[in-house]
Amino acid sequence: MATGTRRAQRRTEALSRERIVEAAVELLDAAGESGLTFRVLTERLATGPGAIYWHVANKRELLVAATDAVVADALAARSTGSPREEVHAVALGLFSAIDAHPWLAAQLLLQLSRSPGGPVTPRILESLGRRVRALGVPEEHWFTATSVLMHYVLGAAGQNAANSxxxxxxxxxxxxxxxxxxxxxxxxxxxxxxxxxxxxxxxxHNDREQFLAGIDLVLAGVAALYPGGRA
Known part of the structure; x- marks a missing residue:
């Protein structure tokens, strides 16, 4: 009995949550949300469903984890330029991720509307919000400025992906x-x-240049509404 328990623990440790999420992203990229099933996932990972359920309770949780993993990678690149240049870097990271993963735009919309408490929405808000603060926007206007910027970035990037x-x-x-x-x-x-x-x-027109021009229009509006900043 003890030997069986140790073997189960070793299998669980070998099959990490990160590997499950990585495989889920691969399936989503290849076949979309409908192609992501626990049956297909167990086949890809050469394991049983119990090992996956040990780490992920259901498909909804798995979709959230996959979305968060892709967003985290997109936001990992850092820019050491001006606040405007850093906003561009964050925005282009999300733009490229949404373009590369056809399922991501719809999942981001769901996360923002159904689960704004996390983890995806706070991650994006924090990344953009720090740059909004660096622009010198007064604290009482951080949420409005950051939200407008976030909605433009995700909306424009999502539309570009849909066009493709x-x-x-x-x-x-x-x-x-x-x-x-x-x-x-x-x-x-x-x-x-x-x-x-x-x-x-x-x-x-060039899609990325147009996208960045839109970012600058938003930042120009921020500078006009909150003078004294560094937009």
């Missing part, structure tokens, strides 16, 4: 943008005057 997912698999980005610009230019000139004039700018 719905595009034709073999479509060339330049061809896609050219076709879209052509469609805009063909709109009624009275009803869609401004959209038609923006068509050429849309055709030539």
């Amino acid at each position: 997912q719905v595009a034709e698999p073999d479509a060339d980005r330049a061809e896609f943008l050219a076709a879209t610009a052509q469609a805009w230019e063909a709109l009624d000139p009275e009803e869609y005057e401004t959209t038609r004039l923006m068509a050429s700018q849309m055709r030539e």
